[in-house]
Amino acid sequence: MSSTTLRTLSGTNLEDVQEMNRSLVMRLVRKNQICSRAEIAEASGLKQSTITNIINEMINWGLIVETGMIEGKKGRRSIGIKLNSEYYKIIGIRLTRTSISVGMYDLDGTEYGLQKLTINPGEGSAIAFKKMKDLITEAISTNTVGKVYAIGMATPGPLFRNEGRIALMSNFPGWEKINIQEELTREYEIPVYLEHDAKAGGMAHWWFGDHQDHGVLIFVTAGQGVGAGIVVDGTVYRGSLGMAGEIGHMSIDYKGPKCECGHNGCLELYCSTSSLLRVLGNEYPSIQAVCQALEAGNSIVEEAVQKAAWFLGFGLVNVVNVYNPSQIVLGDEFAAVGDRLLHTVSEVIQQHVLPDVWNRLEIKLAPPEKDFMLVGAATIAIDNLLNQPSVHLWPKAE
Known part of the structure; x- marks a missing residue:
């Protein structure tokens, strides 16, 4: 040989x-x-x-x-x-295009405090990153029992997870120039773990949500972008660069509008909350305003929401055929419209997949009271700590 x-x-x-x-x-x-x-x-x-x-x-x-x-x-x-969970704390961070959330958790996932700060892409990524570090420093200073052992962070994608940096954040340039993992590790001298927000949400739902102990779970983040966290028998599927699940940049129309990623007709151009708000115009500045209009029976808003939900369902047909999941969980901002989203997505998938596949698939909304992406950021860090307890968790904090 x-x-x-x-x-x-x-x-x-x-x-x-x-x-x-x-x-x-x-x-x-x-x-x-x-x-x-x-x-x-x-x-x-x-x-x-x-x-x-x-x-x-x-x-x-x-x-x-x-x-x-x-x-x-x-x-x-x-x-x-x-x-003895309360002695071992983890900082969880969720970064979106409009906000930074920072929470403190223990090994059981119990929350000990949460802060959320609005950010503006116009300020630039450097200022937003400085605000993030200020929130982390404040959170660590409030801990009174044990110590903080790690930081977990959920980010929009695409994410070069193995390199510790965001590859592209559409509508918020500049983050690709910051090595978040390296910067935070140097600043706080503890392990830092980055994960795509959809993957983090999928891991949190596997640990703390309602699911079987085996199978394939797809956690869909339909928010300012669109992503999918793929969890197989409790393990997140990441791909060779950590970018698996970028369904928002899956083309559904090769003649469609140009996306910031360089592709044409990307799914998130049709069914993200960002695209929905662009279609509806300045009268509806947030998904909350959209939900209020739906409650009031606004037919124009209802039509726009149903169309976006149809596109999401159409994109998920491809995901179902590729990964054959046992459960799909619809999360993030778009999930706030509730059963309208669930019904339309389910109807589209049922019409376009094999009956035997449909009959073995559960589709549900993520519980609205919990930010699974933020909890998932901490969960990813906890998972890594538990992989090597003698390296990361010994001796106990005084």
Whole structure:
């Protein structure tokens, strides 16, 4: 075999196996909240002695605490355990074309504070980034228990996730010149994780939403742009550069209008809230104004919303045929119009996919009370911390 055909293969060291087992145990404890060592052993498939060693190790680290006696199967009582989550804080950030949101979370996803600031593309990306850092600094200063271990950030795309920077933010130039990950890491000296907002939303919905424990989940961000977070059996699908899911730049008309990405007829030119507001004109400056007009029975607004929803559904037909998801969740600003969006998108997809595919597909709206992209920013950071707990989470904050 010539050297040009050789592949580099990597083995697994004992230390790697131990870290994988620690990660598995922490994830199971987080998912089950308060549970017993025996339950973790059964769920993980690991030997009871292995579980005992890992749990004792994490108790010594301060990552896990005992909660007292709990009742298990067949009435057997045992000592409960849970994550000592409140000592381990994460900053979650969501960047949009018009706002910056910064929240503080713990390993369980509990929120400890939230700030949201309006930004203006006319001010430029450098000023907006400075405002973001001010919010992060303020959030960290308010923490009174434990310490902040990481920052997670959800951004519009396209995003070069592996390079830590935005490739293009339509209608808000300048962000492509800032290496956000590098800048924030240098400023705060903790790990920083960037993710496309749709992928972050998909991960948050997989962790905290209503779904099966397996399958393919597509989280659609239909807002100022359009994106899709693809989650396969709990793992975000990112592609080689981290740009997978950029459905907003999928062309649905090769003779259509020119997009900032250089393509013609991109989906987001037809069904983003930005395009919807452009169609409706200055009388409707926000999606909230659109919703009020819908409630008042404005036929012109109803027609424009239905047309945009039809285009989104048409684009999602392609997504369904490519990824065969078990669930599609419609989120972000456009989801505020509610059942009108859900009904039209569902109708279009039903008409254009195979009956067997449709019958095995669930389409729903994301709950409006939660910003899944912001929670997802923190979730992405938590997920990375849990991958290597002995590297990132030991010793416990004082």
